[in-house]
Amino acid sequence: MVKGKPLVYFDNAATSQKPQVVIDALTHYYTHYNANIHRGIHTLAEEATVAYEATRRTAQEFIGAAYEEEIIFTRGTTEGINLVAYAWGRQNIKTGDEIIISGMEHHSNIVPWQILCEEKGAVLKVIPVDDHGELVMDAYKTLLNIKTKLVSVVHVSNSLGTVNPIKEIIDAAHQVGAKVLIDGAQSAVHLDINVQEMDCDFFAFSGHKVYGPTGVGVLYGKKELLERMPVFQGGGEMIKEVTFEKTTYNDLPYKYEAGTPNIADTIALKAALDFIKETGKATIRAHEEELLTYATAQLQAIPGLTIIGNAKEKVSLISFIIEDVHPQDVGVLLDNQGIAVRTGHHCTQPLMARFGIPGTIRASFALYNQKEEIDVLVTGLHKTIKMLS
Amino acid sequence: MNIKPIHEIEKEIIEDFALFDSWEDKYEYIIDMGKKLPVLEDEHKLDENKIKGCQSTVWLVASYNEGRVFFKADSDAVIVKGLISMLIKVLSGHTPTEIIDARLDFIREIGMMTHLAQTRSNGLLSMIKQMKNYAIAFQAIGSEETDHK
Numbered sequence: 001m002v003k004g005k006p007l008v009y010f011d012n013a014a015t016s017q018k019p020q021v022v023i024d025a026l027t028h029y030y031t032h033y034n035a036n037i038h039r040g041i042h043t044l045a046e047e048a049t050v051a052y053e054a055t056r057r058t059a060q061e062f063i064g065a066a067y068e069e070e071i072i073f074t075r076g077t078t079e080g081i082n083l084v085a086y087a088w089g090r091q092n093i094k095t096g097d098e099i100i101i102s103g104m105e106h107h108s109n110i111v112p113w114q115i116l117c118e119e120k121g122a123v124l125k126v127i128p129v130d131d132h133g134e135l136v137m138d139a140y141k142t143l144l145n146i147k148t149k150l151v152s153v154v155h156v157s158n159s160l161g162t163v164n165p166i167k168e169i170i171d172a173a174h175q176v177g178a179k180v181l182i183d184g185a186q187s188a189v190h191l192d193i194n195v196q197e198m199d200c201d202f203f204a205f206s207g208h209k210v211y212g213p214t215g216v217g218v219l220y221g222k223k224e225l226l227e228r229m230p231v232f233q234g235g236g237e238m239i240k241e242v243t244f245e246k247t248t249y250n251d252l253p254y255k256y257e258a259g260t261p262n263i264a265d266t267i268a269l270k271a272a273l274d275f276i277k278e279t280g281k282a283t284i285r286a287h288e289e290e291l292l293t294y295a296t297a298q299l300q301a302i303p304g305l306t307i308i309g310n311a312k313e314k315v316s317l318i319s320f321i322i323e324d325v326h327p328q329d330v331g332v333l334l335d336n337q338g339i340a341v342r343t344g345h346h347c348t349q350p351l352m353a354r355f356g357i358p359g360t361i362r363a364s365f366a367l368y369n370q371k372e373e374i375d376v377l378v379t380g381l382h383k384t385i386k387m388l389s
Numbered sequence: 390m391n392i393k394p395i396h397e398i399e400k401e402i403i404e405d406f407a408l409f410d411s412w413e414d415k416y417e418y419i420i421d422m423g424k425k426l427p428v429l430e431d432e433h434k435l436d437e438n439k440i441k442g443c444q445s446t447v448w449l450v451a452s453y454n455e456g457r458v459f460f461k462a463d464s465d466a467v468i469v470k471g472l473i474s475m476l477i478k479v480l481s482g483h484t485p486t487e488i489i490d491a492r493l494d495f496i497r498e499i500g501m502m503t504h505l506a507q508t509r510s511n512g513l514l515s516m517i518k519q520m521k522n523y524a525i526a527f528q529a530i531g532s533e534e535t536d537h538k
Binding site: 336388 | 413416443444445466467468469504
C-alpha cells in the first residue's frame with residue numbers, strides 16, 4: 001500500500017521487487033552461517049564460501065559463460081564497466097585510438113570512457129539513434145575502422161526499451177579487431193543471455209534488476225582477456241603473495257575481487273537467478289510482451305500522449321511524454337494514486353537531447369505485473385492530465 | 390510597509406490546507422497557485438539564477454529595497470511552481486533577519502515535506518537555501534549601510 005492505495009509498481013527498470021526466496025536467502029545467511037569466505041577453516045566459513053561460489057556457477061549458467069572464473073562479482077553494472085575501463089582500458093587504449101558507444105547509453109556507459117579517453121588522448125565516437133529509437137547501423141559501420149579498439153553498447157535501452165542488434169554489432173567490431181562490452185543492465189532480466197553465442201568480450205549486469213539484492217552484480221569477461229588484464233583494486237583476496245618488495249596476484253576470478261566481498265547479497269543473488277530459471281525466461285518474456293502490447297495500445301489512446309521509442313524490438317518498458325505537461329508533475333500525481341513510475345532523463349541526458357525533450361515518464365513492467373494494473377495507470381493518467389490542465 | 394509576520398502567513402496557509410480533505414483538493418490548490426505565479430521575465434531566466442534539479446529547474450531572483458527582500462521565481466514544473474509561490478508568499482517582503490530566522494514549518498504541516506526530500510529532482514530545498522543566502526547577503530549590505538550613516 002502506498003498513500004492508502006494498493007501499490008502499482010512500474011519502476012522495474014530502476015530496480016525490481018524481490019521474491020520471498022531472495023529475502024529468505026539473505027536472512028538465512030545472516031541467521032545461520034554468517035562468516036567471511038575463502039580463508040576461514042571453520043565450518044561457517046566453509047558453508048559461506050560454498051554458497052558464495054555456488055552463485056558464481058549459477059551466474060555462469062545464467063549467461064552461458066564457458067568458465068566459472070569468467071564471472072567476476074562487482075557492485076553492479078556501473079562497477080563492471082568501470083573495472084573494464086580501468087584495468088583493460090589503461091592497458092590497451094593509446095593516443096588516437098577510438099572507442100565507440102551509442103547515443104542511447106546510460107551515463108554509466110559514457111562517463112568511464114570519457115575519463116579514459118581524456119587520460120589517454122583517445123577519441124569517443126557515438127552511434128546515432130534514429131527517430132524510432134533504434135541505432136543507425138549503417139552509421140555504426142562507417143565509424144568502425146582500424147583505430148577502433150572498443151565498442152561498448154547497451155543491450156537494451158533503459159530509456160526507450162529498444163533491443164539493440166548486438167550480434168551484428170559484435171561481429172562487425174570483431175572484424176576490425178575491436179573488443180566489445182555489452183551493458184546488460186536492462187537485458188539480463190528480460191532476454192535469454194548467452195555470452196558465448198553473442199561472442200561479446202565483456203558483459204555486465206546488476207543483481208538488483210534481476211530480482212536480486214542491491215550491491216551485487218556480475219562482470220563477465222573472456223578468460224584470456226581477464227588473465228592478461230592488470231588488476232583493478234589492490235587488497236586482500238586478490239593476492240597470491242605479498243612482500244614489501246613485490247606482490248603477486250591471485251588467479252581469476254579472485255584477482256578482481258579485492259577485499260571482503262558482498263557475501264550476503266551475492267549468496268542471495270543465486271536465489272534470484274534460480275527463481276528466473278524456474279519461472280522460465282520464455283514464460284516471463286511472453287507475459288511481459290503481452291503487458292507491453294496492451295499498455296502500448298492503452299497509452300496511445302490517451303490524447304496528447306506520445307510514446308518515445310518505437311523500436312521494432314522492445315522489452316516491456318514504455319517511455320512517453322504528455323503535451324504541455326512536465327513529466328515530474330505527472331510522477332507526483334501518479335504517486336498520490338499509488339502508482340510508481342520513473343520520470344526524468346533516466347541518466348541518459350544525451351538521448352533526451354537527441355529527442356529534444358527534458359525527460360519522459362517511464363513505465364516498466366516485470367513478471368509480477370498484471371493487465372489490471374495498466375488499467376489503473378491509464379485511469380490515473382486521465383485523472384492526472386485533468387488535474388494539470 | 391505593513392506586512393504580516395512570517396509565522397502568521399504560515400499559519401494562514403496551514404489553516405487553508407486544513408480545509409482540504411483529499412489529496413486531490415490539496416494538489417489542485419497547489420497547481421492553481423503555480424499557474425497564478427506571475428511569469429518570470431525571460432531576462433531573469435539566466436544560468437546564474439538557475440537552481441538545477443535533476444528533473445525540473447527553478448529560477449530565483451531577489452532584490453533588496455528599504456530593508457526588505459523581494460523574491461521572484463519560476464519553474465518548468467507546475468507543482469514545484471505552486472510550492473515556490475507559497476514560499477514567496479511567506480518570505481517575500483520581509484527583512485533579512487526575519488527570512489534567516491524563518492522555520493518554514495508550514496511545509497511539513499501541509500504534508501509537502503516529500504517535495505523537499507526530493508532535492509535532487511526538483512531543486513526546491515536548494516531554492517530555500519538560496520533564499521536564505523540572499524537574506525544573509527542583503528543583511529550584510531544592510532549593516533554596512535547602517536555603519537556608514
